[in-house]
Each structure stands twice: as structure tokens, then as C-alpha cells.
Amino acid sequence: xxxxxxxxxxxxxxxxxxxxxxxxxxxxxxxxxxxxxxxxxxxxxxxxxxxxxxxxxxxxxxxxxxxxxxxxxxxxxxxxxxxxxxxxxxxxxxxxxxxxxxxxxxxxxxxxxxxxxxxxxxxxxxxxxxxxxxxxxxxxxxxxxxxxxxxxxxxxxxxxxxxxxxxxxxxxxxxxxxxxxxxxxxxxxxxxxxxxxxxxxxxxxxxxxxxxxxxxxxxxxxxxxxxxxxxxxxxxxxxxxxxxxxxxxxxxxxxxxxxxxxxxxxxxxxxxxxxxxxxxxxxxxxxxxxxxxxxxxxxxxxxxxxxxxxxxxxxxxxxxxxxxxxxxxxxxxxxxxxxxxxxxxxxxxxxxxxxxxxxxxxxxxxxxxxxxxxxxxxxxxxxxxxxxxxxxxxxxxxxxxxxxxxxxxxxxxxxxxxxxxxxxxxxxxxxxxxxxxxxxxxxxxxxxxxxxxxxxxxxxxxxxxxxx
Amino acid sequence: xxxxxxxxxxxxxxxxxxxxxxxxxxxxxxxxxxxxxxxxxxxxxxxxxxxxxxxxxxxxxxxxxxxxxxxxxxxxxxxxxxxxxxxxxxxxxxxxxxxxxxxxxxxxxxxxxxxxxxxxxxxxxxxxxxxxxxxxxxxxxxxxxxxxxxxxxxxxxxxxxxxxxxxxxxxxxxxxxxxxxxxxxxxxxxxxxxxxxxxxxxxxxxxxxxxxxxxxxxxxxxxxxxxxxxxxxxxxxxxxxxxxxxxxxxxxxxxxxxxxxxxxxxxxxxxxxxxxxxxxxxxxxxxxxxxxxxxxxxxxxxxxxxxxxxxxxxxxxxxxxxxxxxxxxxxxxxxxxxxxxxxxxxxxxxxxxxxxxxxxxxxxxxxxxxxxxxxxxxxxxxxxxxxxxxxxxxxxxxxxxxxxxxxxxxxxxxxxxxxxxxxxxxxxxxxxxxxxxxxxxxxxxxxxxxxxx
Numbered sequence: 001x002x003x004x005x006x007x008x009x010x011x012x013x014x015x016x017x018x019x020x021x022x023x024x025x026x027x028x029x030x031x032x033x034x035x036x037x038x039x040x041x042x043x044x045x046x047x048x049x050x051x052x053x054x055x056x057x058x059x060x061x062x063x064x065x066x067x068x069x070x071x072x073x074x075x076x077x078x079x080x081x082x083x084x085x086x087x088x089x090x091x092x093x094x095x096x097x098x099x100x101x102x103x104x105x106x107x108x109x110x111x112x113x114x115x116x117x118x119x120x121x122x123x124x125x126x127x128x129x130x131x132x133x134x135x136x137x138x139x140x141x142x143x144x145x146x147x148x149x150x151x152x153x154x155x156x157x158x159x160x161x162x163x164x165x166x167x168x169x170x171x172x173x174x175x176x177x178x179x180x181x182x183x184x185x186x187x188x189x190x191x192x193x194x195x196x197x198x199x200x201x202x203x204x205x206x207x208x209x210x211x212x213x214x215x216x217x218x219x220x221x222x223x224x225x226x227x228x229x230x231x232x233x234x235x236x237x238x239x240x241x242x243x244x245x246x247x248x249x250x251x252x253x254x255x256x257x258x259x260x261x262x263x264x265x266x267x268x269x270x271x272x273x274x275x276x277x278x279x280x281x282x283x284x285x286x287x288x289x290x291x292x293x294x295x296x297x298x299x300x301x302x303x304x305x306x307x308x309x310x311x312x313x314x315x316x317x318x319x320x321x322x323x324x325x326x327x328x329x330x331x332x333x334x335x336x337x338x339x340x341x342x343x344x345x346x347x348x349x350x351x352x353x354x355x356x357x358x359x360x361x362x363x364x365x366x367x368x369x370x371x372x373x374x375x376x377x378x379x380x381x382x383x384x385x386x387x388x389x390x391x392x393x394x395x396x397x398x399x400x401x402x403x404x405x406x407x408x409x410x411x412x413x414x415x416x417x418x419x420x421x422x423x424x425x426x427x428x429x430x431x432x433x434x435x436x437x438x439x440x441x442x443x444x445x446x447x448x449x450x451x452x453x454x455x456x457x458x459x460x461x462x463x464x465x466x467x468x
Numbered sequence: 469x470x471x472x473x474x475x476x477x478x479x480x481x482x483x484x485x486x487x488x489x490x491x492x493x494x495x496x497x498x499x500x501x502x503x504x505x506x507x508x509x510x511x512x513x514x515x516x517x518x519x520x521x522x523x524x525x526x527x528x529x530x531x532x533x534x535x536x537x538x539x540x541x542x543x544x545x546x547x548x549x550x551x552x553x554x555x556x557x558x559x560x561x562x563x564x565x566x567x568x569x570x571x572x573x574x575x576x577x578x579x580x581x582x583x584x585x586x587x588x589x590x591x592x593x594x595x596x597x598x599x600x601x602x603x604x605x606x607x608x609x610x611x612x613x614x615x616x617x618x619x620x621x622x623x624x625x626x627x628x629x630x631x632x633x634x635x636x637x638x639x640x641x642x643x644x645x646x647x648x649x650x651x652x653x654x655x656x657x658x659x660x661x662x663x664x665x666x667x668x669x670x671x672x673x674x675x676x677x678x679x680x681x682x683x684x685x686x687x688x689x690x691x692x693x694x695x696x697x698x699x700x701x702x703x704x705x706x707x708x709x710x711x712x713x714x715x716x717x718x719x720x721x722x723x724x725x726x727x728x729x730x731x732x733x734x735x736x737x738x739x740x741x742x743x744x745x746x747x748x749x750x751x752x753x754x755x756x757x758x759x760x761x762x763x764x765x766x767x768x769x770x771x772x773x774x775x776x777x778x779x780x781x782x783x784x785x786x787x788x789x790x791x792x793x794x795x796x797x798x799x800x801x802x803x804x805x806x807x808x809x810x811x812x813x814x815x816x817x818x819x820x821x822x823x824x825x826x827x828x829x830x831x832x833x834x835x836x837x838x839x840x841x842x843x844x845x846x847x848x849x850x851x852x853x854x855x856x857x858x859x860x861x862x863x864x865x866x867x868x869x870x871x872x873x874x875x876x877x878x879x880x881x882x883x884x885x886x887x888x889x890x891x892x893x894x895x896x897x898x899x900x901x902x903x904x905x906x907x908x909x910x911x912x913x914x915x916x917x918x919x920x921x
Contacts, residue, residue, distance in 0.1 A: 041730065042729065042730045043564075044563075046564075047538050047559060047562075047563045048562045049538045049539065049809075049810070050538075050540075050558075050559060051539065051809055052541040052542070052543075053542035054543065055542065064512075064515075065514060065515045065516065066516065067519075068519035069520055070523075072523075072524060072543045085520060089518035091518070122559070122562055123562065181732055187856065188854050189855050190855060223855075229859070231882065232920070233920070262617070266661075343521065345517060345519065379848075379849040381846060382849070384663055384845065386619070386654055386662075387661055387662060387877070389845075389861070389878050390845075390861075391861035392849060393849025393859075410855065410857045411850070411855065412850055412882055413850030413882075414880075415846075415878055415879065415880050462879065462880065462921075464861070464880025464919045465882055466882045466917040
């Protein structure tokens with residue numbers, strides 16, 4: 001398959017066709033994605049999988065309406081036809097709008113990629129799986145299954161629009177995960193560890209997959225002794241890295257401008273207000289070098305930015321895509337317009353969302369908590385932005401008794417309300433770490449996101465266990 | 469490729485061209501798909517977005533020397549397909565040898581006689597689709613004065629075509645159409661805001677019910693107004709059909725032959741034993757045309773069939789594809805599930821519980837103190853299918869003295885899957901097909917922990 005991207009002349013003609021029947025704005029998004037993944041499970045390498053997708057999505061905006069079409073035909077004729085369909089869908093009526101001539105505006109990459117995945121022999125990728133599975137198995141005879149997954153992708157994008165913008169980016173990501181199952185007297189338990197960065201195969205120069213495997217194995221083995229999680233409302237301490245998921249759900253989604261625009265966020269109309277404990281400063285940063293949610297440009301061609309959302313507990317700003325920024329009369333988006341693929345419309349999405357260091361010693365935070373739960377590792381979460389109610393899962397957690405971590409507890413969800421929880425954060429450690437790579441789902445689209453926090457404590461959260 | 473072909477023959481022909489290139493000792497399976505979709509979203513009386521597109525895909529699996537490789541691409545271009553075959557062959561060299569690997573072999577089972585195809589959908593004018601979305605939004609707003617807004621009102625349809633062709637002689641073609649309406653509503657009273665949703669699903673436009681979707685969305689949001697966090701308690705919970713269907717989806721996942729092979733399933737090694745309350749019987753039946761997941765063939769091209777999984781509490785069988793079946797000395801149950809971008813997995817397509825003889829109101833009437841759950845959140849983060857630990861965010865209504873009472877929110881419902889299945893004390897008569905892999909029914913589960921204040 002050819003790898004050539006359409007040139008400026010073809011893009012210009014496509015935009016011209018898209019605005020032929022009127023419309024205020026047109027955009028062509030071209031994507032060429034190659035991916036490779038391999039899994040090891042049940043004692044064997046299952047298979048190596050290669051994937052390729054390539055196509056263009058064309059968006060035409062006419063007043064309040066957006067028309068969208070996508071195609072795999074990147075020829076001038078194929079793109080012209082998709083432009084015609086998108087224009088018809090936008091139902092623009094009127095005369096041809098002149099577009100501005102295209103000028104190339106690329107943004108600096110957040111980091112270099114020194115070992116592009118398609119230059120690395122497949123055998124080396126498969127070897128990583130064998131190394132990890134061996135290391136996990138060696139942790140104990142109670143382990144009965146080990147599943148490891150390797151994945152890499154190279155995503156080349158090109159965006160051109162009727163404002164004259166033309167910008168390109170190449171996003172390389174590498175991923176590795178280990179899931180370990182162990183069996184004991186009280187049943188089976190599972191431990192996981194994942195790693196993902198926006199870098200190439202050089203990731204494994206500094207990371208030993210055997211360490212990831214041992215972490216996952218120890219999580220599973222420790223949980224064999226786990227007691228049922230408590231139920232009811234109590235203080236919850238979240239370990240370094242883990243708390244990012246809490247902010248992602250408790251307020252991140254509620255600060256996306258599409259939810260604000262439709263007034264389906266508990267944070268609508270609250271700019272300038274104290275929304276969190278003054279120790280909280282929340283940042284979304286698409287420029288964080290090598291992190292899972294970083295890029296040079298977003299999927300609307302806008303350079304990634306570092307955006308301060310909450311400063312010292314005060315709500316500063318929301319996150320924006322092109323559409324919402326235009327409607328609010330802002331000069332530009334905040335670089336948060338993202339989409340799963342060329343087959344999807346962009347919308348407002350987070351990148352890497354984090355809270356910086358506080359000044360408490362993490363050990364003191366636990367010692368100052370007479371009774372509660374310590375969450376060392378979190379699973380995913382979910383939020384209803386209109387009510388602010390959110391859940392997130394704990395995959396490794398312990399009881400806190402008399403200021404000390406005691407028994408491991410079984411898995412479960414925690415539930416809280418975003419605006420309440422932000423005010424109830426009463427301790428922030430000085431041990432910042434990024435959390436596990438996540439796939440954030442919204443309206444049927446998944447995009448890679450990162451998050452991070454130091455150790456933190458929430459005065460009261462509802463722990464969804466079964467013990468009294 | 470003929471762009472206007474809606475018979476699926478060109479997909480099968482593509483598969484045949486690839487399969488014809490098989491070398492000596494090489495097994496090949498090609499899955500080729502095409503979908504034609506429209507999505508309309510209405511907001512505040514206008515079309516917020518209108519998207520229409522055709523998408524293609526091809527996946528090629530190669531098994532040689534007992535090793536498996538796979539590759540996929542989002543195009544039917546001849547050059548791309550050739551590259552994909554080459555990649556799949558190349559990848560096969562890296563898999564571990566396994567004597568049970570291989571494409572499916574025809575097993576003589578005849579595909580059910582189902583009509584899942586309504587090509588007229590493709591000819592419906594865009595204006596008609598737009599009108600449905602706009603009408604849905606209006607109907608929700610008109611439903612109750614406390615409905616403050618509609619977050620989104622959507623119409624969507626799709627025509628899906630797929631073919632599976634193998635070196636073992638399988639050549640299956642599947643066509644299905646579907647359309648749906650969905651709406652998310654917001655109710656507000658004073659400072660309180662609650663949300664609801666409604667939908668309607670069909671294979672053709674005349675099956676859609678705008679009013680039903682609107683009424684559901686209105687009622688679900690309005691009845692939660694004033695909801696408070698409940699006290700923590702151990703009690704009886706009633707899952708409404710929407711929640712039960714999601715719960716059964718998890719149960720179905722534990723009955724996959726993959727879990728039986730790897731010993732990860734909660735029920736591995738327990739065939740013939742009681743695993744749930746004797747009130748529960750569960751069948752996977754993709755041959756039922758009423759099921760959203762109905763289909764003629766599975767992901768390996770074998771005919772779908774009706775599989776009894778649990779009968780009066782006793783585990784009857786696991787679901788299998790060709791691989792897990794061979795591993796365990798059982799036949800495929802026609803339960804291979806996949807997209808074009810992955811090798812066949814195993815899964816339920818149309819789980820249906822055998823309904824009981826009492827309706828939801830009757831069942832609630834018999835509960836002195838309990839909780840009706842109308843929505844759950846975080847099933848993906850709070851349920852572990854290896855340990856069986858079950859914990860989900862929930863909202864719903866209290867049940868007091870056999871009546872639905874005050875609304876409650878921001879609580880969790882927790883137990884283990886194993887216990888909940890044993891603790892089922894009633895199955896409702898209100899069987900409802902929903903747009904997922906399971907049908908719903910009102911389900912009553914005793915002795916569950918509700919965690920709140």
C-alpha cells in the first residue's frame with residue numbers, strides 16, 4: 001500500500017469542493033496508522049497481529065450544523081466525493097465561500113523517537129513476552145496463568161482546513177501489559193501492570209519487562225490473602241500516580257467545553273470560583289514528553305498546550321476544541337480536539353491530566369489516618385458529568401488501621417461526587433508520579449490519556465465493598 | 469469491488485481470491501466486511517451533526533506448521549489485501565506451535581432461516597432520519613415540565629455485510645440491518661439535576677418507537693429528582709431489565725470456552741453442577757430473530773445455534789469456537805465472535821433468561837425493604853471476572869413495604885458474582901430484548917451490600 005499523503009494542491013481542491021455549496025468552515029483530516037500487537041497467554045505465544053488503516057475524514061460546518069464523511073480513497077476523486085457528501089450532510093445552502101491558501105504550520109514534537117517500531121525485528125517484540133511470562137511464573141507456584149501483551153503503533157496525521165492551516169504529526173506509541181492469575185484457598189485472584197508511552201522501542205532500553213511482570217505477580221499473590229473490602233463512607237488515601245484517575249473522573253470530564261456548552265456539567269458557570277481545596281492545582285498538558293497522552297498537534301491541527309484548569313483550588317478554564325472555541329468567540333482551541341480515527345468527528349478530550357506535588361510526607365498522610373482505605377493501584381472509572389457522580393475501581397488496596405497499612409482488600413469500586421470530593425481533599429504528598437496509561441472512552445470513541453498525582457487523601461469517600 | 473453491491477457476493481469473491489493462493493500445508497481464513505452507516509444528532513431543534521460513511525475491512529488468518537498469524541486492514545484494495553496476506557504469513561512464523569490451531573471445518577449444521585436484512589434503510593431520505601432525531605428531542609422536552617434539556621437525541625442506522633471464506637470449504641455470507649434512536653435527558657428541580665436515557669431499536673424504520681424512547685428518558689430522569697445517598701445496609705436488590713442484561717452479559721463472559729481452557733472462569737471444571745439458584749435458566753440463542761445479536765453465522769462462518777448454558781441452576785455447557793472446542797474435546801458451539809481486526813474469540817451473542825411468571829410490580833410488592841437499581845456505572849472497573857468480586861456504582865429507588873419509595877443515588881451494590889447467582893430469589897416475566905448481547909428481565913437478588921453513608 002502506498003504511504004504517500006495527499007499534497008497541498010489536492011487538499012486545497014478538496015476543501016474547495018467541501019465549501020462549494022456554502023458552509024463556514026471545512027477541514028480534511030488524513031490518517032495513516034500501522035499497528036502491531038502480540039499476546040502470550042496460557043503458556044504460548046498466541047499470534048502476532050499486524051494492522052493497517054488509512055483514510056480521510058472531511059468535516060464541513062454550516063451554522064450550527066456539522067456534516068461529516070470519511071473515505072479510504074485518498075485520490076483527488078475519492079476525496080472530492082467525500083467532500084461532496086460532507087457538504088450535503090451539513091446542508092449548507094448558499095454560495096461558495098473562499099478558503100485561504102494553505103500554509104504549512106507544524107509544531108515541535110514532544111520528544112524524539114529513536115527506534116521506530118517498524119524498524120524493529122518482530123522476534124525482539126516476541127522475546128519481550130517470553131521474558132515477562134518467565135519472570136511472572138517464577139514469583140510463586142500459586143500462579144496458574146500469565147497473559148502478556150505487547151503493542152505498538154505509528155499514526156501519521158495531516159490536517160488542512162479552510163483557514164489555511166496545514167499541519168502534520170507522527171505519533172508513535174509503545175505499550176506492554178502483564179496480567180497474572182493466582183489461585184489460593186479463598187479462590188482466584190488477579191494482578192495487573194501496564195506501561196505505555198509515546199515513544200518507540202527504545203522504551204525497553206530503560207524498562208525491564210520482567211520488573212512489570214513481577215509487580216503484576218506480586219499484586220495477584222498478595223490478594224490471595226485479601227479480606228472483603230469495607231462498605232460505607234470513610235477516609236481514602238490514594239498512592240502516587242493513582243489519584244489521576246480520580247481527577248480525570250471527578251472533574252476532568254466536567255471541564256470539557258462540550259459538556260459546558262450543553263450545560264451538562266456541574267462545573268458550568270463556575271469560572272473564578274473556589275471549586276477545590278486550595279492545595280489543588282490541576283493541569284492538562286499535551287506537551288508532556290513521552291507521556292501516553294501527548295502529541296505535537298491535536299486532531300484539528302492545533303499545537304498541544306499546557307492548560308491550567310484549577311489554580312490553588314480556583315477554577316481557571318475549561319478544555320476546548322475548535323467548534324466550542326468558535327462558539328464562545330475564543331481565538332483558538334486549547335489543543336484538546338481529538339478523535340479516535342479518521343472515521344470519527346473530533347471532540348474535546350483530555351491529554352495528560354495531573355496534580356503537582358504538595359508538601360506532605362506520604363508516610364505522614366497514612367500515619368495521620370486512624371482508619372480508612374489505602375488505594376495503591378486503580379482501575380478505570382466512569383462519571384456522569386451532569387450530576388458529578390463518579391466511580392473508580394481499586395485493583396490493589398489495603399485497610400488503614402491505627403495509621404498503618406494492614407490487610408490487602410478485595411477489588412471494588414469507590415463512589416463519590418466530583419464537586420464534593422474536590423473540596424474534601426485534605427492532604428497532598430510530595431511524591432508525584434504518573435499513573436498507568438489509560439484509554440478514555442467518550443461517546444463511543446477511545447483515545448489514549450495519561451494522568452498523575454502525588455499521594456493524596458480524601459476525607460470521605462464511599463467504599464463499595466461487602467464488609468460491615 | 470463494486471461499491472453498490474449489497475449482496476455480499478463481492479466480499480465472498482474477495483475471500484475466495486485470497487484462499488486460492490494457499491500454499492501446500494497452509495490454512496487460510498478470510499473475513500471481509502463492509503458497513504454503510506448514518507448518524508444524526510439533534511440538539512436544540514437543529515442538526516448538530518450528520519455523518520455518513522461506508523467502511524471496509526479485511527482480516528486474514530494463516531495457520532501453517534501448527535502456528536498462527538494474523539493481519540488486518542481497513543480497505544479492500546487488491547494491493548492492500550495482498551500486503552495483508554503477506555503480513556499474516558510472516559507473522560505466523562512467530563506464534564507458538566499448537567496442534568489445536570486451525571480454521572473451522574464445516575460441521576453440517578444448517579444456518580437458521582432468519583431475515584435480518586432491510587435494504588430499504590439505505591434508501592431512506594436524510595430528511596426522514598433528521599426528522600426522527602428532532603421529533604425525539606421534542607417529545608422528551610414535552611414529556612414533563614421538569615425536563616430542562618436534552619443532552620443529545622440521536623438517530624443511527626447501519627447496513628452490515630460480512631463474508632467468511634476458508635481453505636476448509638467454508639463460504640458464509642451474512643447481512644443485517646439495524647437502526648436506533650437514543651436520547652439523554654436532563655431533569656432539574658431547584659438545585660437538583662438528574663439524568664435519564666431512552667432508546668428504541670429495530671431492523672427497519674417502522675420498528676422504531678419515538679414515544680417509547682422519549683417516555684423512558686423522561687421517567688428515568690424525573691423519578692430520580694431529590695435522590696439522596698442511602699444508608700449502608702445489607703438488603704434485597706431488584707435489577708430492572710436494563711441492569712439485568714448488563715449483569716447477564718458478565719455471566720455470559722464467565723461461560724466462554726476461553727475461560728474453561730485457561731481455568732480463569734469462575735465455573736471451570738463445574739459442568740453438571742449447580743452454580744446458580746434453581747430459578748435461573750440461561751440460554752444463548754442467536755437464532756431468535758427478536759434478539760439484537762441474532763445472526764446466521766458465527767465469526768468463523770459456522771451456523772449459529774441455540775445453546776442451553778444453565779438449566780434450573782445446573783451448568784450445562786461452555787460456549788466454544790473451533791479452537792476452544794478442540795482443546796476440550798467438545799465441538800464448536802458456533803460461538804466465535806470477532807471483528808475483522810482480530811482472531812476469533814468466544815462469546816455469547818443473545819443470552820436469554822427463562823422468564824418467571826410474575827411481573828415487576830408483583831415482585832416489588834413482595835419486598836418489605838429493598839432497593840430497585842435502574843442504572844449502574846463502572847462495571848468495567850469494579851467487577852473482576854477471575855475472582856468474581858462484584859462492585860458497581862448505582863442509582864435507583866428504595867422499596868418500602870412493597871412500594872417504590874424515595875430515589876437514591878451515589879451508592880454501590882456489592883457481592884460476588886458466584887454468590888449473587890446463588891442468591892437470585894425471583895426472575896420476572898417481563899423479558900425485554902435490549903441492544904446488547906443479553907435480554908433483560910426483572911431480577912431479584914437477596915443479601916447484597918448497598919454501600920452509602
